Amino acid sequence: MCLNICVLVPENSRLMNRAPLSHIGLYPPLPVATPCIKAISPSEGWTTGGSTVIIIGDNFFDGLQVVFGSMLVWSELITSHAIRVQTPPRHIPGVVEVTLSYKAKQFCRGAPGRFVYVSLNEPTIDYGFQRLQKLIPRHPGDPEKLPKEIILKRAADLAEALYSMPRNNQLALSAPRSPTMGNNGMSSGFNTYTGQLAVSVQENGNGQWNE
Incomplete structure (x- = not known):
């Protein structure tokens, strides 16, 4: 069974004068805050x-x-x-x-x-690199003036090694001790490169670190 329904709309009715839905904006654009x-x-x-x-x-x-x-x-x-x-x-x-x-x-x-x-070549920074070069380890075959990238890397490796030392062991990394220094504590000296690095890391009985 088929049923056809016809709807007649007068020419001047509201339905005929309504604008198509495609012409109606759903929402106005939201204001975007300026970054x-x-x-x-x-x-x-x-x-x-x-x-x-x-x-x-x-x-x-x-x-x-x-x-x-x-x-x-x-x-x-x-x-x-x-x-x-x-x-x-x-x-x-x-x-x-x-x-x-x-x-x-x-x-x-x-x-x-x-x-x-x-700039890496500014006077104050260049002077800082000169100071670092005197402290970092030197390897066989190194040129007299190391590239700044190598200086930074070796300085970072050295600082990392010093900070990662175990605190529960008495350890001293220093230049050769003078005759006036006492014999308390354990110490070992190393100087494997040109230029002197004198770092003394000692732990006393109170758990304090002295340089």
Whole structure:
């Protein structure tokens, strides 16, 4: 059995004058808060670039990019308040403004973050490397002046070794003892490289460490 139902609508009725549903917006677009930068950690790095930096702020979203000066860099969204980036290289040291960009629109231009590029060849840093080179272990075949990357690596290895020493054993790493020094405690001396490293690590009965 088949039943056909016909509905007649007058020409000037409300149903005829109603706009199609496709022309009606469901909801107005929600206002999007403007992203802003509050801090950069760390706020300085080498001119060679490649330093991992966290941009801290508000209203971050996926696809938002970070701009160092005029250099757009790839960024990784951690949360709506943090973005991880790697700094691009820069040929001269100095301060650059850090802003945000999304689809060719820039944010934070009125209140940008700031990042300081530091050169490995600055006098104070160069002097620090010279001091480190006198302390780190030297290996057979080393040139007189080591590359700065090697100096940093060996200094980090040495510091890690010293800090990881067991505290429950009495241990002294020092230069040769003078005749006036007492004989209490156990000590051993080493000097396996050019330049003198004098580190004395001793533990007394009270569990305190003395240099």
